[in-house]
Amino acid sequence: MIKNLAVTILVDNRSEDPRLIAEHGLSLRIEADDRRILFDAGQSDIFINNAETLGIDLRSAETLVLSHGHYDHTGGVARMLELNPSLQVYCHPGIFIPRYSRQADGGMRPIGLSKTTADALHRCVDTIHWVSRPVFLTEDIGVTGPIPRLTAFEDTGGAFYLDPEAKSPDPIDDDCAMWFITNQGVTVITGCCHSGLVNTLAHIRSITGSLPITIIIGGFHLLHASAERIEATCDYLQSAGVGKIVPCHCTGEGAVECMERRFGGEVVERGRVGAIVK
Numbered sequence: 001m002i003k004n005l006a007v008t009i010l011v012d013n014r015s016e017d018p019r020l021i022a023e024h025g026l027s028l029r030i031e032a033d034d035r036r037i038l039f040d041a042g043q044s045d046i047f048i049n050n051a052e053t054l055g056i057d058l059r060s061a062e063t064l065v066l067s068h069g070h071y072d073h074t075g076g077v078a079r080m081l082e083l084n085p086s087l088q089v090y091c092h093p094g095i096f097i098p099r100y101s102r103q104a105d106g107g108m109r110p111i112g113l114s115k116t117t118a119d120a121l122h123r124c125v126d127t128i129h130w131v132s133r134p135v136f137l138t139e140d141i142g143v144t145g146p147i148p149r150l151t152a153f154e155d156t157g158g159a160f161y162l163d164p165e166a167k168s169p170d171p172i173d174d175d176c177a178m179w180f181i182t183n184q185g186v187t188v189i190t191g192c193c194h195s196g197l198v199n200t201l202a203h204i205r206s207i208t209g210s211l212p213i214t215i216i217i218g219g220f221h222l223l224h225a226s227a228e229r230i231e232a233t234c235d236y237l238q239s240a241g242v243g244k245i246v247p248c249h250c251t252g253e254g255a256v257e258c259m260e261r262r263f264g265g266e267v268v269e270r271g272r273v274g275a276i277v278k
């Protein structure tokens with residue numbers, strides 16, 4: 001079991017510190033005893049500046065985990081690999097597929113990996129690890145691989161497509177999360193949670209067994225969710241007894257407010273760049 005776990009938010013949509021730059025995206029730096037993991041790499045390479053401001057040397061990270069192939073989680077991959085060319089990269093092989101989202105004006109926008117990111121990952125011939133099923137980095141640290149979509153009330157959370165004509169919906173099968181087993185219970189880290197937060201937590205519980213979920217942190221992608229879905233998600237969090245909830249990135253104000261109303265400020269801590277969750 002991990003004795004010391006600390007998650008530092010390097011990129012989030014919010015910052016309350018003028019020295020730390022926010023952007024639409026996510027990047028988390030995880031210290032788990034002697035392991036140093038970067039989970040997602042933001043939309044740009046701003047996470048490197050933020051890490052420097054926070055006094056974090058990212059060259060000490062030995063592992064990069066990518067939650068899925070959206071631009072706002074992978075934009076800084078090439079710069080990170082320049083900093084540490086021996087970085088071990090974990091992601092689903094579907095991360096490379098072209099993908100699009102339909103905008104409010106009806107236009108289609110590519111939202112997959114940039115060419116710079118894809119080229120950098122393709123050069124990682126000996127250091128990339130495909131996550132097509134649950135992968136254990138250690139006995140206590142894992143990457144889920146694809147998450148079964150079991151609930152009736154959850155979807156990917158947006159108008160996501162595999163083609164610019166919007167004919168084929170993108171199931172975002174490459175969406176992965178991580179778990180960390182500590183002496184307190186299980187900490188869960190999510191990227192955008194396109195599989196649904198309840199599906200994600202249920203899948204991790206099917207792997208980790210009866211251990212309590214103590215902390216969840218990441219994007220929960222509920223910004224377009226119905227009030228019914230948000231309430232059903234909170235019902236599950238309540239029944240699971242989740243001890244701390246740190247909504248970041250794409251969670252959405254309505255969902256955060258519902259969580260705060262249901263669980264209170266002791267449990268819910270809004271994500272922001274520079275926050276350290278232990």
Ligand SMILES: [Fe+2]
Pocket residue numbers: 025026070072073191192219249250
């Ligand atoms: Fe995202």
Ligand SMILES: [Fe+2]
Pocket residue numbers: 068070192194
């Ligand atoms: Fe996403």
